[in-house]
Amino acid sequence: MNHKLALSSALAAALTLGVVTDTVAGEKRVKKEKCYGVSLAGQNDCSNIAGTHSCAGQSTVDNDPGEWRLVTKGQCKIKGGLTSKEARAKIKQQS
Template identity: 55%
Template sequence: MSQQRQIVASALATALALGLGSASAHAEDKAKEKCYGIVKAGQNDCSNLSGTHSCAGQAKTDMDVNEWKYVAKGTCKELKGLTADEAKAKAKK
C-alpha cells in the first residue's frame, strides 16, 4: 500500500472512530443525571451551584449541597442525593 493510501485510510479510520465515540458519549450522557450533595471533596464533576468554581475536582468539603456528580439515571435518590431544584432550595436555607 502506498504511503498516501495509508494516510487516507488512517484519516478515515480516525474520523469514523471520533464519530462513533461522540455518539456513544451522547448516549452515555442520557443514561446519567446530575446528583447534588453526594460528592466527596475533590471529586465533583464540574462547576457548582453557588458559582465559586467552574471546574471538576474543586469541591472543598464532603457532601456540599452545591456540588454534583453524574450518576446512573434513577440512582440519585438511592444515594440520598438531590436534584438541582432541591439543592438550590436547600442552599438558600
C-alpha cells in the first residue's frame, strides 16, 4: 500500500512541474502549454515566476502576469495570455 502511495505521489509531482506536456484525450494526444496572466485568484496551476509560492491555488490576484494555467497549445493567445518570456518582460516593466 505504501508503495502505491509513494508511486502516485511521485507521478503527481512529476505532472505538476510545468513543462510543456502531452495529455492523452482518448486516443488523441493534446499538447499543452503554460499560459501566463489568465488565471483568477486561487486558480493558478503550480508555482509562479517570482517564486513567492510553489503550489497551485495560491495566487492572490486575478490575471497576474506571473501566474499561469496549463491550456491547450495555441489557445493562450486567444485567451489574451502571455508566454513566459512575455510575462517576465511585463513583470520587469511593472517594477
